Amino acid sequence: MSTLEDDLSPLPIKAGAPLETHEIAGRDLLVEQLWSTLASQSVLLTAQRRMGKTSVIHLLRESATRHGFIAAGGNVEQCGTPAELVEFIVESLRSALPSHRKLVNAVNGFISRVGLEANVGVATFKLQPAAATAWKDTLVEVLDLVDHHRDEPVVLLLDELPFMLAKLRDNNSELVARDVLDTLRSIRQTKAGVRMVMSGSIGLHHVLRDLRKSGSAWAPVNDMAIIDVPPIGHEDAIRLARRLLRGVPLAATPDEPTVAEAIAYAADDVPYYVHHLTGGIRNRHRKAAVAVTTNDVEAALMAGVSDELDAWNLRYQ
């Protein structure tokens, strides 16, 4: 874990927007824990919305190579059929392959064989009708291919999986959605070199409950380790607040550590709210050239909590 004296370079306030790795604060320990778990087991990542699951997935993707994994997948909510999911995984896998000539050639050969075309870019690869129909075999085949050429395991990042399952259920049938989950489980159980990280904005359990037949004991993810994304550490939250304060043209924050501590405390160390609170302070000080104090934190908190339009998304939905 970084210490407070470490990097305090300014950061832009971006509550809710996708962050680059250098903008993501306080997730080092969690990511290490995830890699440690992934060494032996796939992971179901859970948390309330806006807690930072997608940022954690992004960090996993960026650090996969260092931990001896090949990361594929990403946000899958755009996939409306099982074939589209396979196409997305294959395409992202091709983008993520290490510079191993034989493997790249093998995957490109596979794509040429099963695909309609092989355009450069993400999500452009389309399966031939036969391969699309046999989407399970196609998925297994490409994973076998990677396994055959490389020792590194593959980690499939399946962010927003519940959205995709809901879409499959609505566009196709409950059976298709169940089939996808069963297939993914089968792959996890039969392929030692494949791990998965699933997460989603809406709880997977909601979708599973809908898909599960009455009285059925169907449990397609009970082999996965459930890891919650908690708030970041308090020191990390303070450091994040300091960096955000430095990233906005405030008049002055003479006691930056104290103000940052107050922000972290008020935000319960949740980065999303640290961003919002600092943004609230920035808004209060856009014109007034006076020093920022802990009173501003209190005022920004009250403004956010009492906002008629709930700009911080505090209401439970």
Next chain:
Amino acid sequence: MSTHPLLRFTPSALPPADLEAILVKRDPVATATVELVRGFANGDGPPMRLFVGPRGMGKTHLISVIANRLSADATLTGRMQVAWLDEDPWRIRNYTTFLAEVRRSLTGTRVVPADLDEDALENWLLRQTASAPIVLVAENLDGIFERIGPHGQHRLRALIENTRRIGMVATSTFRFDELDNAKLPFYGMFEVTDLEPFTLDEATELVRRIAVRSSDQALVDFLQRPEARQRLQVVQHLTGGHPRIWLLLASSLSIDALDEVLPIFLNSLDQLTPFYQGRLAELSDDQQVIVMSLVDAEGAVSVKDIAALVQLEERVAAGQVGQLVRKGYLRLADEPSVPSTGDARRSYYELREPLMRLNLKVKEARGAPLEVVVGFLRTWFGARLLDRPDALGRHDEAFTACGMAIALARRTASAYERGGRLLMLMSDQDRSLRDPDRTAEARPDLGGIDAVAVHLLARDVDAAAASLRRSVSAWGTDGTELGSETAWLVRDLAFDLINGRLVASLVSVFVEAGVVEQLGNAIISTLPTLLPGLSAERLMDWQRLWNDAGSGHSELAVPLLLLNAGIEWWRDRDRGHLLALPQELRSVLEPELDKALARAPKDPERPKQPRPRKQRRPH
């Protein structure tokens, strides 16, 4: 001087220099957004900014400034692409046509091959991002999201998150469901900035900049004078700081119109009416009926009462009211700033902009309500700025602090300046009540409001009016001294000489002298003294006398409304009396009630300290 006409409804068509010249209040947020995009070009994650505000709040102006600054930024050349979509999403029917619009704005080609489906267009867009990240600049994002539907929203979010090469800077007229519903993909993903209305200073700055743009140096000079600020305060009070309304009004502003205030609004009715009608037309039938019911009600109304007014189920009415709040038409009325009783669970709603109500009302009532309200506010704010530190204020504070002792002492003690002057005039010779005619004869040296008072007591309305007219011309035109003197007279009447004949005569005198609006002003400005100073019975008398004498005088309609609400609130503290007032009048009354509370005895069991009846003076 810019020769380009000031486009108030399509600012995006204005030259960038003109847009910058009249950019008020929004510069910090524009600068911060441009900085975010610069960071994006330098490797930060994509910006997701959304500016929310009702129509006319300056969204297009702001986003045009941002887009222009990005396009003109040499450091971003080749490192950032700006896809600035049309303001209205008429060409967008679904996700495919949305992507086609993005492509069209990036390439400038109007025709998109019909065989390009969403996969192909996404693919094209992804290839575009390989050269430089893209910022989508879009207005009416709520409409775009509605048109691309959940399918398009999921795909767009996946595209943004999987590539991290596409950001968004957008606007919307309200916080739409996709922003706040945790089951939808864009929940919490935007940093949302509610665009606030202008303060008086900001509005004044806009007026000044427009005057400079028009090379109207005389107006620029006039704007620096205190009376200009007083008049602008009236405009601000009624516009609620709405930027487009200010722009409309400021564009045709002259010194004379500003001095009178009312012509500013009347001259703009033709421009404002289609604007407000257009806003109404955007609503569903039920929502239109609700808005019009609040126009009729004038004050804030609870959902239950709204439901009854428009004959909807309460649940349905609540849903529609919620949508109107989100769309910026209604707002939850502020609770009275003075402590009040009533069912705290009941929420009251009102139109967000007073001028919308007055504009729609004026179409029905041929100008009367607007004229009456503007007339009252012009007088009220005209006297406000200068009367704070004067003797009346000091006397009133001393009066409250020392209670009856001072009330008695003021008859003879000049230390309290001119308080109780009317009584002193009469008691000097101890003959006024017996023979006020002789007082006038005996004191030929009297001038100003003293002469008015003595003639009044002598029941000589014509002489009192003549004295008042002479005094008004001697006091100058800003009304400050007249306001203070009238307030003294009214307050002394209330404490010492209250009776129906005097009040009726007083109204006649001020009507005769053509300054009856000052009397209305005094009725309200004396409330902080009278409410804690008079007994409940005398307050009721006071209320009745003024309503009897004042009805029929349109200039007193607003003051009487406020007087009634103030006295009734003082009697039972029910917030309903205040919430029933139009917001622009409520905000005038509440500070006066607050001062009355501050001057009242601090005994919670006795919130209203009745003033002991005065001893009859020996004859």
